[in-house]
Amino acid sequence: MNVTELVMGGDAALFMSGMNAHLLDFLASGYNYWMAVVLMMIGFYITLTRSNLVKKIIGLNLFQTAMFLLYISIGNVANGTVPILTDKPGALYSNPLPHVLILTAIVVGIATTALGLALAVRIHEAYGTIEEDEILDAEAGDS
Amino acid sequence: MQHHLVLRVIAKLLFAPILLFAFYVQFHGDFGPGGGFQAGLIFASAFVLHGLLFDVSSARQFLPDRLLQVGAAVGVLLYAGTGLASVLLGGNFLDYDHLAEAPTSGQHLGIILVEAGVGITVACVVVMVFRAFADHLPCLREQDW
Amino acid sequence: MFVAILPAALLTQLPILQVAIPLLAAPVCVLFRRGRWAHDFSLLVTAIASIISVALLQFVFNGGVISYALGGFAPPWGIEYRIDSANAVILLLVSVSGFLALLQSRASIETEIPEQKHPLFYTAFLLCLTGLLGVAATGDAFNAFVFLEISSLATYALVAMGKSPRALTAAFRYLILGTIGASTFVIGVGLLYMATGTLNMSDLATRIPASPHHAVIQAAFALIIVGLGLKAAIFPLHLWLPNVYTFAPAVVTTFLAATATKVALYLLARFVFVIFEDASFAGTLLMPLALLAMFLASLAALQQGNVKRILAYSSIAQIGYMLFALALASTQAVAAAWLLILTHALAKGGLFMAVAGIALQTGSSNLDDWKGIAKQMPWSAAVMVVCFLSLVGVPLTAGFVAKWSLLSAIFSTSESIILAAVVAGVSLLTLLYAGKVLETVYLGTPDEQNATANLREAPLAMLLVALLVAAMNIYFGFNGTMLSDLSKRAALALLSGF
């Protein structure tokens, strides 16, 4: 059944039962987008300013996690349920497509993290430090 | 970790149930949350736990590094090979409808195959990466601690 | 000609085979234990990919756009591969560059990479190729992100294989900036999805005008331009590029310089012209950046003492040219942009090949160590001369065809003498730094302590490929109609929409 039909068709009982907002639904209410953006900014700021390479990667992780929250917020349907088909007739499912995209994005994120950390380890081996300022100093001395 | 008897016993006891849980997530992915990727992670976490409590070198005896590398490649090959198989059977790439007589059973077969590919690759790569990091002796000195 | 030989059933599968063959080959490459086998195998794979791309190009020219539904699901629901003239040219560029770079570089790889790592190195190379081909072929915005990340991750690892420890820091910085770029791009795609409910590029193009959420689309536009701009090293987002080109292994530099930024630029063009169809806004935004890039990067190139670094800054300036042409946004100008992409790949690829040969023999890419090297390595030096001439845009080289079409595009679009003068002025700057390098190579007297006397010419295989590329630079200078035909069709495909 189409989402549109469901609500337009006046399945009022279901709609009202949904209005008994569950706690977790309440927690994820309208200001999601804003909060995701704030988190994104914090992550971005950490990545740009911190000199420690591991901290940069953690900042990048925050940035990406906030991005995941944004995507999932896009796909959320009020009073919807987990997009696994049930026998319950007329169940309203959240949009599964952003979930799929974010699964892929999470994998890309962890792959980047692993590679970045491996690079940080090698940099520590070569320079004896993972502070960007000190590495830049060492490089300036080199050339 | 010679002296943490409790931990070592628990780890040994948990090893098989974790693998079982991984298989459950792998094959129950069609019905509940989970799938190849998550199952691969759980598989890997069993080996990571083992590597944490026993030395990585002992784990190498039954799971050599070369095998992990080959496993990671085999997973990708399994996935892409499923795609290629559907091309050879007359469909488009990754069109599982052509893998069996009925389209839906073809889809089932295709999904199981590709999820298996995902699981194998993820498990192998995660264990591989864990070992790459865990292999080196620490270079932290006591005073940095 | 290829199209005729191939069986019809195979022909319909060509778009996916273009990407799937290197993708399948990469894990197979891990299984090799000997580096030489891995090399020969990847060479074979890139050769097959090149043949497929030629066949695709012919097919597109004869039959128009190919749409391939992956998984057999019709486009807005499944992922679509969509090949038109614009990206068929890019596919050809990527696979042929991969083939030539690999063909040229066995000797340099053997000195730069430890023997045990060769199979993995070639695997990463094939993965990088797969990613770039995937980005060029796809018609789905999110799929483009996934393949962009495949190529980027492989690139980070490949760059870090350079001998100097600074390769590691270059790769790390590239990783941070590249990931920010990719995430920004993906946020933009997410916003587009929010406003239109689709991820398919042609579907996006039809649904964006009807969407009521203008601010969301504007923000998405800005984010996508910034994200792809980072990947394409558009000024001022180019900070990662000089160190990456300088410290990466030679083969990686050759390949990246010829392809990676161009693929990002292609995707940018696709988003601007096909999806947003709002080229005037992009033009006013990107035009000053392009002009700044052309000037400042050329000036920066003049001040460098390392040949690879000179070429890196020169690449940033040349990306400025391409962006400038795209920003003009007329059919003729976009055709000029495609010509610039192709000829720059030829010229810069040839230059980096020659540099790789000389650096292999001298063990250094500092200009000071190259004084008078032309006496010992006349052929490599000759390749550099030809490619530099093509880069500057001297008549009778491929570069001239591109620069000329850019100038005529400027005149026909805006009739602005100033813009034309700027473009000509930047070409003069190019001539200056090219002259600086060539003067040292030909007329410099070697320092006492640097015994260049017993240097020999680069290995024959390296030299032959470099000479071939140089010859292509000259051939297309005499016979420019083929290239301009290609790029005209590409521009028409982009501007007419899907």
Add this chain to the structure above:
Amino acid sequence: MLFAFLIATALGIAYLRHLFAVVMLAGMFSLLSALLLLSMDAADVAFTEAAVGAGIATILMLGAMALTERQEKPLKSSMLKRLPALAVAGSFGALLIYAMFDAPPFGDPFAPAQVHVAPYYIEQTAREIDVPNLVTAILASYRGFDTLGEVVVIFTAGIGVALLLGGFVFRERSK
């Protein structure tokens, strides 16, 4: 409330210099965000985010820390030097917030994202794929090629780490 937790954790990550604590905070950030994802009906994503963020990423970061440093050194650059970064992050956020004012309301079942492509999956999966979990159906079948790309990404990361850290290729380098 969860968002308040998340932001507190993120700020903690920004200001603590003890990397060990930062890694633990990052793990917790992941758990919290997984909880939030779950509350937005994204069961599969929460599942993965927990396993990846709180599990694998934490362990990898500990492994990397064992080979590098424990303590972040105080920032040398003055606040003034960090202003451009703040400006970049700020304008980035401003752009997004500007977009969000025009966004479809949160949870709106008539938002474009909900009415165009997605209903097809919800309606057709039972017939075409016959798998109850819609996420699995899209992941493995409708957008199976993305997932192939995802597997290749993981494979690439494995190859990259093996290239960088030697892995099994040569192991005498451990010092």
Add this chain to the structure above:
Amino acid sequence: MLTIASLLLLLAAVPTLVRLLRGPTLYDRTLATNVFGTMTTLLIALAAFIFERADLLDIALLYALVNFVGTIAILKFFRYRTLGKTPPLPPGEES
């Protein structure tokens, strides 16, 4: 009932978070992480009942597992400063 339980759990998470942020010792933080993980597991189990989706219990199980492995990794690192081969303990520190 379930709602009240989850509210209480969230309230209980606040002091844990404070401990994690303030420290002062590493052991406090490790313990706080562990306790937080346990509470998350419970919260998800509750969510499974609130949503009436028993599938979600799988996630709770996974959280428990991840929390266990993660805590062991943290503790091992805490004690030996490595995740791999266990170096001999400094003299006088044998447990």
